[in-house]
Amino acid sequence: MSLYILTRRTITFRQESSGETTVLLVPGIDQVQVIKDMAGTNTLKEQGAKGGQRQLKQLSRVQAGQRYIYGYLPEEIAELNTSVKVWLAEDFAPAGTQAFFFVFSDQVVLHGVREQNDEGQMRWRTAQLVLPEKDTLSTIVNAISDYALTKGIDSLTVAVFNQLELYRQLQEGLKTYGISPVPFSKMHPVAGIRPLYRHYDYTILYLALALFGIIIFAASAFYLVYTYHKRNALNDQIEETQNRIRNIKLNQSVGSVQDPQAVLQSMGKPIHQMPSAIVEAAATAAKQFGDLENLTFALGDGGDESGNSTADVTVGISNMKDALLLDQEERAAQVVAQRPWVRVIKRGGEVGTSGNLVISLQIDQAPSATVAIPDESYTVDASSTEPAVPASATTVVTPTAEPAAEASPTQEPTP
Amino acid sequence: MKGMKRSSFRNVMLVVLLVLIGGAVFLFFRCQGLEDQIIARQGNLIRLKQELENASRLNIALTELDQLTINEQTATQLDILRHLGLQQSKLDFAIQSRDVRNIGGTSLYVYGVQVSGPIAYPAALTLCDRLQSTNKIHIESIQLQPDGQRRKNMVNFTLTGNIYGLVKNEAGANG
Numbered sequence: 001m002s003l004y005i006l007t008r009r010t011i012t013f014r015q016e017s018s019g020e021t022t023v024l025l026v027p028g029i030d031q032v033q034v035i036k037d038m039a040g041t042n043t044l045k046e047q048g049a050k051g052g053q054r055q056l057k058q059l060s061r062v063q064a065g066q067r068y069i070y071g072y073l074p075e076e077i078a079e080l081n082t083s084v085k086v087w088l089a090e091d092f093a094p095a096g097t098q099a100f101f102f103v104f105s106d107q108v109v110l111h112g113v114r115e116q117n118d119e120g121q122m123r124w125r126t127a128q129l130v131l132p133e134k135d136t137l138s139t140i141v142n143a144i145s146d147y148a149l150t151k152g153i154d155s156l157t158v159a160v161f162n163q164l165e166l167y168r169q170l171q172e173g174l175k176t177y178g179i180s181p182v183p184f185s186k187m188h189p190v191a192g193i194r195p196l197y198r199h200y201d202y203t204i205l206y207l208a209l210a211l212f213g214i215i216i217f218a219a220s221a222f223y224l225v226y227t228y229h230k231r232n233a234l235n236d237q238i239e240e241t242q243n244r245i246r247n248i249k250l251n252q253s254v255g256s257v258q259d260p261q262a263v264l265q266s267m268g269k270p271i272h273q274m275p276s277a278i279v280e281a282a283a284t285a286a287k288q289f290g291d292l293e294n295l296t297f298a299l300g301d302g303g304d305e306s307g308n309s310t311a312d313v314t315v316g317i318s319n320m321k322d323a324l325l326l327d328q329e330e331r332a333a334q335v336v337a338q339r340p341w342v343r344v345i346k347r348g349g350e351v352g353t354s355g356n357l358v359i360s361l362q363i364d365q366a367p368s369a370t371v372a373i374p375d376e377s378y379t380v381d382a383s384s385t386e387p388a389v390p391a392s393a394t395t396v397v398t399p400t401a402e403p404a405a406e407a408s409p410t411q412e413p414t415p
Numbered sequence: 416m417k418g419m420k421r422s423s424f425r426n427v428m429l430v431v432l433l434v435l436i437g438g439a440v441f442l443f444f445r446c447q448g449l450e451d452q453i454i455a456r457q458g459n460l461i462r463l464k465q466e467l468e469n470a471s472r473l474n475i476a477l478t479e480l481d482q483l484t485i486n487e488q489t490a491t492q493l494d495i496l497r498h499l500g501l502q503q504s505k506l507d508f509a510i511q512s513r514d515v516r517n518i519g520g521t522s523l524y525v526y527g528v529q530v531s532g533p534i535a536y537p538a539a540l541t542l543c544d545r546l547q548s549t550n551k552i553h554i555e556s557i558q559l560q561p562d563g564q565r566r567k568n569m570v571n572f573t574l575t576g577n578i579y580g581l582v583k584n585e586a587g588a589n590g
Binding site: 258274296 | 420421422453481520
């Protein structure tokens, strides 16, 4: 605890250490002012405004409806960074004490006596003793002993402040009179009395606020940098996209076409099957009936959207292998059973020893249908002389669950 | 700080705090302005990407249309044969019909063409596949008939289909 002793605006004793600072005020008796009409003004600002003192803080206290002004706080005390409390010296006198000697050093001794004034009020008269430079201890002991001999020791308090050697010497010197000094550190202000002035150490608070300010400033700066980079990245993306748009060279040849997609839609679409695969499949199937005379394949627009489109290939057959209509139908059933891609075989009119057949083939809906590469050795063989039986009706043969039992395995065209 | 007066320290700290908070508020409002710019730029970027996609689609469609059609103004029969890749073929080529379709203000010229002649059977199949793969001709029918002279592997081949033409700018024409 730091301790200052203030008399008539002069600091006569100071001992600095860490922690709270206690200032003991010893006002001169002629220095104390009593202002009755300022009893209700409690704030220092109001007191200073009425008292004409704005620069220095007033040290005052209200007692019994009267404000006692003991003086003004020196700037040195007011500017201390530590917590400060200013008390009157008699505030540390225990209750019931009529006199005290507070020994702070061999040169600084505060003495206070409680007495009754002219108005009958009990007041303290305090003063700092003026001690000679030599043999101060005996002077202090004599002063205390004189008071003890005249007033008695029951209501006398002697306290020594943080001076262990002085404390022992004083204890030894006062032992004769039955007076035992106490350490000043055990002395406390009387309960219920407020200090004349106090301020707190706001260093931690200020530093915490500064840290808070630094944090939010840093957060805002980080936020700014982040958004700045984000905006720049977007600017780069926009510039890149604009460059890509500028670099697109529209085809100038047909640039006058407003809606190229509509034009493309109106153009015919190919089927999703290579023509060679269809021709070869139809030719292979037709070869089972006789000599292939001709083959006509009419392509549509790629079939319907249901996925079950078929392509009709008309084949001309001469020299039919089977003379009877029943045998021709049985052969057609075998062909359909052996070739899943052949959906239907129809007579294209009257068929005897020769005639036209319509072979419906399944068309793959997949655009990536494989392209059939025909064998170079394939020939169109038109030499066959089997008898024919005229058939007047058109017969349709479709795939059945049970193909003909006597279906031959595969009958490919003659290479 | 040790030698600084209490009021000076308090004033310095208050000024520092005020500067920091003021700076933070200033930076925050700058950030809000940047956020507004970011939102506007994001919308702009979405619009530009859509525009880029549309331009790409349009360019692809125009390029495809240019490749699949002949130039109506300048195309000769040789140009059409070159268009189909038949300029060195010995097959006969004939234009059977000519039609005009108006599609959205664009005149699309449709030519009915016929390619015919004797050809080996495998070559006929290969030719059919190649013509269909190019998409430059819409095949309508294919007819194969054995050669009357019974030559081995030879067939009389007839292919009919449609080819399409557009009025193109000669400066930008590329085929």
